Amino acid sequence: MDIDELIELVKQHGKSIYGFCYKLTGNKENTDDLYQETFLKAVELRLKMDASRNPKAFLISIAIRLHKNHRRKLAWRQRIAPTAELDEEANKSGSFASEATPEDAVLSLELRTMIQDAAHLLDDKLKLPLYMYYTADMTVEEIASALRIPPGTVKSRLHKARKTMRKVLEVDSP
Template sequence: MEPDELIELVRQHGKSIYAFCYRLTGNKADTDDLYQETFLKAVELRHKMDASRNPKAYLLSIAIRLNRNHRRKFAWRQRIVPTSELDAATGAGTFDSLASEATPEDAVLSLELRSMVQDAANRLGDKLKLPLYLYYTADMAVEEIASALGIPAGTVKSRLHTARKLMRQALEVESP
């Protein structure tokens, strides 16, 4: 794959890759890093990439692997030196900006609902969360998800079904 072809891939799939990276990380700074690292790794591995064999799935699988590696490194570092007390003292965390809505009440309700759905999704394990994000945020077909994750399509369908069921149960419990 030539650099010009890679540039075209960024144009075609950049927004969906970025949205998926945001779903994986949950904040803009980490999303920007993961997005950039994904395409840097794609440049390194461009000789392995085949544009005719679903390059979007390949890019998403790179993002998944990089994110998994970052989380492993973070967990290892947390065992050595926990930073949770530091984060609590400085007020670090994620903050979603409010979308411009018709009324302040609608904005608050929308933010609350979005937060509930995101919390329910974040409680799922990676086996269930990744297919869910790929399906709904990256708009990938079941076969594409199977290719990106290296699992059979039936397994993807099963995990999507289980994830939806667990999300539904979690949201029914949390709803007033």
């Protein structure tokens, strides 16, 4: 794969890859870093990439590996020299131009926050397929390819993730 084909991949899948990176990291600064690192790594690995074999899944798998490596390094650093965690500002993104009333906008934001919090509680084995399916719009087969697991395992993890989130959301709701 040459650079021009890689540029075309960025145009085609860049937005969904960015959204996926955001779901993994949870904030804009780390998302920007992960997104950039993903495509830098893709440039390095472009000769191994085959445009006919689902390049989006290949890019997602690069992002996942980079994210895991970063978390592993961070955990190692925390064990060596613990630092106090900084509180990050809550996710306050999105415009509400489509909502009819301010009350609808508040309810929509509250519901979105509840769903994100429930997803955040999931283990990575459940969270990654869930984000890949709903955020990156990947099929079960694409997720299986990216995570190097059987499609049946992806389906069972999606089912378990939905079931777990449903339980959490039912407990939280009045």
